[in-house]
Amino acid sequence: MPTPGPGTLFDCIVLGAGISGVTAARNLQQAGLKVLLLEGSDRIGGRMKSIHNFVKKSGKPVPVEGGAEYIHIAEQDRYLEFWREVRKHGFSASPLHKCGMGILKIPRNRMYFSPWKRTKMLAEVIVQPEFWDLPDALQKIQEFDPKASADMTAETFIERYAAKNDLSARGLALLRYTLSAHTPGPLNEISIAGLKTDAIVDQLMERKELRMEHDDVKPFGLCGFDSLPAKIAEEFKKAGGRLEKSRAGSTAKKVVKIERPADDRVVVTTQGGQTFTGRSAICTFSAGMLNPVSGEGDAILGPLLTDRKREALGLVRMGAITKFSLEFKERVWIDDGGESAGHMTVLSNPRGKARTFFSSFPKEHLGPHVLTGLLMNQDHDQIAEMSDAEAVAHVFAALGQVYGRGRRWTQKSVLAGFTDRGGKFRANFLRQDWSKDPFAKGGNSYLAFAPRRQGRMLAKEAREALKDPRETLPLFWAGEAVASAYDPKYQPLAVHGAYITGVRAADDVLQYLNVDGGDAARFDHYYKLRYLQ
Numbered sequence: 001m002p003t004p005g006p007g008t009l010f011d012c013i014v015l016g017a018g019i020s021g022v023t024a025a026r027n028l029q030q031a032g033l034k035v036l037l038l039e040g041s042d043r044i045g046g047r048m049k050s051i052h053n054f055v056k057k058s059g060k061p062v063p064v065e066g067g068a069e070y071i072h073i074a075e076q077d078r079y080l081e082f083w084r085e086v087r088k089h090g091f092s093a094s095p096l097h098k099c100g101m102g103i104l105k106i107p108r109n110r111m112y113f114s115p116w117k118r119t120k121m122l123a124e125v126i127v128q129p130e131f132w133d134l135p136d137a138l139q140k141i142q143e144f145d146p147k148a149s150a151d152m153t154a155e156t157f158i159e160r161y162a163a164k165n166d167l168s169a170r171g172l173a174l175l176r177y178t179l180s181a182h183t184p185g186p187l188n189e190i191s192i193a194g195l196k197t198d199a200i201v202d203q204l205m206e207r208k209e210l211r212m213e214h215d216d217v218k219p220f221g222l223c224g225f226d227s228l229p230a231k232i233a234e235e236f237k238k239a240g241g242r243l244e245k246s247r248a249g250s251t252a253k254k255v256v257k258i259e260r261p262a263d264d265r266v267v268v269t270t271q272g273g274q275t276f277t278g279r280s281a282i283c284t285f286s287a288g289m290l291n292p293v294s295g296e297g298d299a300i301l302g303p304l305l306t307d308r309k310r311e312a313l314g315l316v317r318m319g320a321i322t323k324f325s326l327e328f329k330e331r332v333w334i335d336d337g338g339e340s341a342g343h344m345t346v347l348s349n350p351r352g353k354a355r356t357f358f359s360s361f362p363k364e365h366l367g368p369h370v371l372t373g374l375l376m377n378q379d380h381d382q383i384a385e386m387s388d389a390e391a392v393a394h395v396f397a398a399l400g401q402v403y404g405r406g407r408r409w410t411q412k413s414v415l416a417g418f419t420d421r422g423g424k425f426r427a428n429f430l431r432q433d434w435s436k437d438p439f440a441k442g443g444n445s446y447l448a449f450a451p452r453r454q455g456r457m458l459a460k461e462a463r464e465a466l467k468d469p470r471e472t473l474p475l476f477w478a479g480e481a482v483a484s485a486y487d488p489k490y491q492p493l494a495v496h497g498a499y500i501t502g503v504r505a506a507d508d509v510l511q512y513l514n515v516d517g518g519d520a521a522r523f524d525h526y527y528k529l530r531y532l533q
Contacts, residue, residue, distance in 0.1 A: 009277055010036045010242075012509055013268050015255055016284035016439075017245065018046020019495055020478040022232040023085075023502030024282050024509075029241040031510055036276055037236060038268065039245035040254030041439050043226075044233050047286075047480075048495065050224025054430050055327050055368040055416075063224035064325055064360055064370060066432035068495050070096075070209035078489050081503065082496040086212065089231040091223070093210040095342065096362050102346040103334070105402045106170050133165045134175055142201040146193040146460050153449045154179045154190040177350035178204070184319020184376050184493070185446035191315075191459035194447025198484055199491050209344060222361070225495075244274075251438075258283070258301050258475065264518065266475055280474035280513060282505050287466070287481040288318030288441025295441050306471045308457075315450055315462035316481050318435075320380045321443025324395050325360060325430040327416040328369040332403045338365030347371070347402055354379045354398040369416075371399065372430075376443070384433065392427050444493040445481040463492070467501075470527060473520055474512065478505035485531070 014025040017039035025037040043049070049067040056062060071093060075083045086093065140161065152160075158179065162172050180187050183200055195201065212228065213221040237243055246253040252272030258281065259267045266281040283290075283301075290297040290305070291313050297305045305313075333345045345359035356379075360370035373395055375383065383391040392411070400409045411417070417427040434443040447459040457465060467482035469475060483490045483497030486504040490497040508527070516522040 008034070008036075009265075009279065010034050011279050011513060012036075013038060013266060013276055013278035013281040014284065015258070015268065015281060016040075016046065016479070017044045017229070017233065017243070018284060018479070018498065019048060019229045019232075020480070020498045020502035020505070021046070021282070021284040022229045022236060023499055024284070024478055024506040025241055026232050026236040026239065027503060027506035028509060029236050029239040031506075033510075033513070035236070035241045036278065037233070037241060037243045038253060038255065038270070038276065039243070040251055040271075042246045042248045042250065044245070045226035045229045046284075046498075047434065047440055047443070048226040048229055049432065050226045051430055051432075052224065054325065054428070055370060057220050057364070057368060060220075062220055062222065062361075062368065064372070064430055065225050066323055066430065067434070068225055069372075070211060071496065072203050072206055072209065072491070072494050073496055074206070074208065074210075079496060082499050085232070085499065086228065089228065090216070091212045091214050091228065094213050094221070094363070095208045095210050097208055097343045098206070098346060102344075102348070103402055105347070105349040105352070106174060131171050131174060133161075133167060134171060134178070136165075137161050137175055138178070138201050138204065141192060141195050144192055144196045146196065146458065151191055151193040151449055151459060153188050154183075154192060154195070155187040157192050158187065173350045177348070177355060180377050181348075181350075181355045181374075181379065182376070183446055184321055184442070184444045185317060185448065186377055189317070189446075189448045191447045191449040194315075194449070194459040197447060197460045197463070198493070199489075200493075203491055203493070228495075254439075255300060257299075258304060260304060260472070260475065264474060278474075279518070280476065280509050282476045282478050282509065284477075284479040284502070286318060286440050286442060286479060287313060287316045287445045288435075289439065290466075290481075291318065291441070294318075304472050304475055308465050308468075308471065311457050312462040312465035315448045315457060315459050316445050316466050317448050318440075318442025319376060319444055319446050320384070320433075320435040322373075322375040322380045322383065322431065322433045322435075324354070324373040324375055324383070324391065324432075325370050326392070326395065326399070327428040328371065328414060329416050330367075331365075331369050332399075332407075332414060333359065333371070335365075341365060345371075347399070349398065349402055352398045352401055353382060354395050357399065373398075380433075380435070384435070388429070388431060391431060392429050395429075396427070446492075464531070468527075469508065470520070470524055473523065474518070476505050476508055476512075478502050 011033035013036045014021050029035045047067040050063040052061045054064045073079050214223040254271040257269040266278045268276045289295045292298040341363040347357040354373050357371045357373045360372045412425040415427040434440045463485040467485040478501035480498040483492045490500040512523045
């Protein structure tokens with residue numbers, strides 16, 4: 001199939017080649033449309049980013065995830081659409097129990113959880129009587145009714161719940177940890193209605209995480225998570241779709257302007273000066289990219305970033321996330337001879353400098369030995385401006401609070417690395433700060449609290465307002481930040497959530513172009529029936 005020339009009119013231009021973008025582009029191209037997939041960086045996958053030059057197994061590089069790492073939902077009826085995609089490309093999913101072989105360090109105590117206790121994350125690891133109120137607190141969030149009760153911040157919820165239930169100091173510390181170390185926003189901003197809307201408690205309470213594997217990389221099995229969007233992009237190109245991305249070291253394909261001329265076309269201009277025209281477009285940019293204050297929304301979109309979407313972006317905010325991995329010479333965490341290979345090794349330290357770590361290769365008893373920290377909120381902020389050496393020392397000290405007891409705990413004795421010519425030890429580490437990625441400007445979105453007052457948008461309405469294309473037709477919207485608005489059972493902060501937005505946005509474009517003939521009134525009728533009933 002010949003490559004379309006520079007004056008080509010595309011049926012749809014998909015902006016961004018993360019999981020939502022490649023999915024939307026593939027579906028539209030396979031439906032017979034002429035599609036351009038435009039990516040400003042030099043890679044496919046967005047916030048799914050696998051690093052292959054960090055550690056090796058038997059001399060061969062193996063992937064460590066700098067971004068999304070796990071599938072958070074089991075293969076069941078309501079998620080079959082996503083799972084069919086995973087299986088179609090030859091991937092299998094390896095289930096790992098949460099907190100088997102886990103340690104929870106709380107003030108004046110360190111609790112170890114046997115691999116034979118099939119524990120849930122956080123709620124059921126709280127086995128001592130003084131913590132029995134905490135699962136109830138999570139249940140209160142899960143049952144929160146924003147129609148019957150005024151919204152509040154997570155900080156306010158914690159204070160009220162602690163006072164009403166007379167929580168101990170340790171119980172209070174654990175509740176704060178639960179709501180701040182596993183959601184990407186600060187406690188004084190996170191909306192309780194937002195936690196309910198985004199089904200955050202459901203995600204925390206999942207029994208397992210699932211890691212993707214593929215026969216192509218046997219015997220190790222584990223594949224890079226960004227293999228999934230790469231496979232979908234291959235299908236898009238095989239169907240005749242056109243992919244434009246920047247070369248390494250360049251941002252020439254970065255979108256700098258999206259315009260809607262009077263003829264109801266969408267015109268997209270790149271940093272390299274190219275202009276592309278489409279009968280429609282789908283914007284998959286992150287909430288951080290779109291934000292008119294911290295991002296580039298106004299500069300790129302101009303009047304297409306409507307007042308309603310600007311207000312929504314005041315509530316759909318990007319949380320800062322850093323993933324920080326350290327390679328160890330041997331397991332410093334609990335070693336049972338490989339019997340608990342089906343369990344993640346999770347370290348939770350509510351009062352630590354960095355509070356949540358997990359084993360990157362749970363099945364690999366003989367290595368690589370890697371612990372990865374998921375650093376959100378205060379954990380991220382503490383190292384954000386540190387040098388790499390300072391950040392390694394900070395994270396290593398946090399791990400030492402639990403694993404450093406009774407051993408010689410120095411970087412040189414415990415960590416993998418090398419000694420430079422000056423005699424200084426250099427640890428092998430991986431640091432991915434998503435707030436400093438120019439195409440992400442944050443890790444995941446969260447819903448912020450807004451005081452209830454007449455005419456003010458509330459958290460539960462914000463994702464729908466950001467997704468709604470009717471004011472911006474023929475420009476449509478997809479991406480992790482609008483996941484639950486497209487389908488309430490799909491979660492933001494998750495690959496399956498971003499995936500479903502690509503599927504649904506493609507459906508909407510096909511409806512608008514092929515069924516409604518570009519008629520806004522007819523599309524409005526369809527949209528209300530599908531999403532607003």
